[in-house]
Amino acid sequence: MTGTPVEVAPTRALADLSVGDTLPEEAIPITRTLIVATAIASRDYQDVHHDPELAKERGSKDIFMNILTSNGLAERYATAWAGPAARVKRIKIRLGAPNYPGDTMVMTGEVTAIDTAARLVDLKVVGTNSLGPHVSGTVTLELPQ
Template sequence: MRAGDELPPLEVPITRTLIVAGAIASRDYQDVHHDAELARQKGSPDIFMNILTTNGLVGRYITDHFGPTAVLRRVAIRLGAPNYPGDTMVLTGKVEEVDGDTATVRIAGANGIGRHVTGTVTVAVPAGGAG
């Protein structure tokens, strides 16, 4: 792994099942993550993904690339455009810095209406573990 390396993009289909399952798994029972009618009553066109699901997908993106021995040391993300059902989020990343067995990766995830997530992930990759 070297500074400037780009990670291959990961396409994530945004399904109702993914949104609801992610909310349940993270114990986020806010109605906007599982009840379309209540989400509309609150001004959203549909249910939308919660930040904990996005955080998990970002972690998966990094560990899929760097391998099963990779350890996430820091994840700092910010949400933008919501992930609604029927869209696709494409995650991309670029290694910004490498210090020994640790890399800082700038990530972004875009969907059909804009940037859903941006941020950085610091990942430790023991020798022989980088993809």
């Protein structure tokens, strides 16, 4: 085998976390391909996620990201920060401004609660684009001992 092995960051430990800790920002380019491919991958065939003309007929300025993709991006953001042994226990999100092609969504996060007995950490996550908050909510992760 050739090449450099990919380093995987260790999973975070609850003992190393504090309420108020912030996660690093992550910029996600919102491309037409991302919107269409993830809608198809989640079996969401609504035309507003792949047909610009029909989306405009329905009052949108263009196609826009579906909720399953937004949910998945919030989960990936949290688990990428927490590490490979973290387990998602709950996600509760709400949508705001649409994610349109050509924009960038910036994910931010903060530790809002830690339950050491249950090994759980709550993260407030927000994805903001040029129109305002697109996705906001809480991701609860279980971390190993």
